[in-house]
Amino acid sequence: xxxxxxxxxxxxxxxxxxxxxRALAEILDPEIPVISIVDLGVVKDxxxxxxxxxxxxxxxxxxxxxxxxxxxxMEDAIRALGAEPEVVVVLDDSWSTDRxxxxxxxxxxxxxFAPPAPRSAGTPTLxxxxxxPFRCPWCGSTDTRLDNVFGxxxxxxxxxxxxxxxxxxxxxxx
Amino acid sequence: xxxxxxxxxxxxxxxxxxxWRNSEWTGIAPFLEEDVAFSSIAQxxxxxxxxxxxxxxxxxxxxxxxxxxxxxxEEYRSAPxxxxxxxxxxxxxxxxxxxxxxxxxxxxxLKESDDSELAGIAAKIDREEVYHRIHAEMWIDRLLASxxxxxxxxxxxxELWPYALGVLDDNLRPELxxxxxxxxxxxxxxxxxxxxxQHEAELAELLEEMTMVRRSAPAxxxx
Numbered sequence: 001x002x003x004x005x006x007x008x009x010x011x012x013x014x015x016x017x018x019x020x021x022r023a024l025a026e027i028l029d030p031e032i033p034v035i036s037i038v039d040l041g042v043v044k045d046x047x048x049x050x051x052x053x054x055x056x057x058x059x060x061x062x063x064x065x066x067x068x069x070x071x072x073x074m075e076d077a078i079r080a081l082g083a084e085p086e087v088v089v090v091l092d093d094s095w096s097t098d099r100x101x102x103x104x105x106x107x108x109x110x111x112x113f114a115p116p117a118p119r120s121a122g123t124p125t126l127x128x129x130x131x132x133p134f135r136c137p138w139c140g141s142t143d144t145r146l147d148n149v150f151g152x153x154x155x156x157x158x159x160x161x162x163x164x165x166x167x168x169x170x171x172x173x174x
Numbered sequence: 175x176x177x178x179x180x181x182x183x184x185x186x187x188x189x190x191x192x193x194w195r196n197s198e199w200t201g202i203a204p205f206l207e208e209d210v211a212f213s214s215i216a217q218x219x220x221x222x223x224x225x226x227x228x229x230x231x232x233x234x235x236x237x238x239x240x241x242x243x244x245x246x247x248e249e250y251r252s253a254p255x256x257x258x259x260x261x262x263x264x265x266x267x268x269x270x271x272x273x274x275x276x277x278x279x280x281x282x283x284l285k286e287s288d289d290s291e292l293a294g295i296a297a298k299i300d301r302e303e304v305y306h307r308i309h310a311e312m313w314i315d316r317l318l319a320s321x322x323x324x325x326x327x328x329x330x331x332x333e334l335w336p337y338a339l340g341v342l343d344d345n346l347r348p349e350l351x352x353x354x355x356x357x358x359x360x361x362x363x364x365x366x367x368x369x370x371x372q373h374e375a376e377l378a379e380l381l382e383e384m385t386m387v388r389r390s391a392p393a394x395x396x397x
């Protein structure tokens with residue numbers, strides 16, 4: 001293959017990779033259907049080799065029942081682009097809630113889920129969860145209290161806002 | 175069986191069996207927050223078990239469900255601590271905290287492992303376990319602070335102590351003793367560990383219940 005042909009293949013692949021990223025950005029988290037899997041930061045990499053699109057994907061919580069559904073939706077979206085998908089589930093330390101994009105955090109907040117606190121504060125502790133300045137997604141007050149470390153899904157805690165007297169769900173920092 | 179497979183199955187079996195036991199509180203915990211907490215912890219533990227079984231399954235050429243559900247009771251590598259059934263609240267909290275404390279020590283060691291795949295999974299599991307430890311320690315503090323609860327918790331801790339020692343290998347056990355004694359501010363008794371390899375009678379009962387659907391529809395149940 002000539003250099004020109006090589007360049008041509010590379011640009012086609014880059015084009016397809018871009019299309020794949022755009023298609024994946026349309027897939028919403030089945031349990032919080034306001035945020036896409038790309039905003040959630042669970043798509044680590046899109047790579048094209050020969051005719052196959054490899055997607056590296058890291059689940060948020062390991063017991064998340066949405067995992068299979070997300071995987072199936074990614075495969076469907078890639079097939080719809082006329083390519084063969086290979087979704088590789090990566091289980092390591094590389095995903096944390098810090099990978100949620102700024103746009104994703106704002107979408108969570110607008111839907112009534114308080115976005116996770118940054119990990120820079122270190123490993124979460126009970127004192128931090130009880131006394132930290134967690135902001136109510138409804139009224140913006142930080143006069144809130146921890147009701148339960150655990151919530152309706154593995155990724156959420158339950159808090160209560162003393163100012164507007166509304167309970168709300170806090171995305172856990174992991 | 176390779177040492178690695180043995181280790182991964184021990185971890186996976188602990189998480190699956192304890193996940194099942196924790197889920198037994200769903201709907202009947204002393205109050206709603208604890209229904210939610212124990213159900214959520216159970217879901218996490220079973221998620222960890224799945225990932226570990228998948229790792230083990232690749233080594234032996236089978237799948238995660240076959241390892242989780244198709245083995246004979248004596249083939250499970252779970253520690254007897256996680257097999258105990260229907261504990262009342264003080265014993266549930268005692269087991270929860272003893273297990274999470276032991277598990278933290280084990281995960282810290284695994285995160286440093288040269289086996290990058292296992293170290294990666296351990297690190298991912300540990301991010302979630304932080305919340306289990308927060309929950310367990312909150313309950314220990316709460317029960318220790320009550321004149322009514324403290325003697326009951328102490329009794330439960332004494333009873334389960336030999337089982338807790340059985341979760342870890344000889345090299346990691348002293349660290350468990352250190353952490354437990356530090357938190358409680360007293361010495362724990364010398365005890366012979368109730369070790370992995372022996373099983374509580376309740377395990378067979380649990381497996382009977384857990385594998386019922388699997389056995390009734392070997393080709394896969396449809397809902």
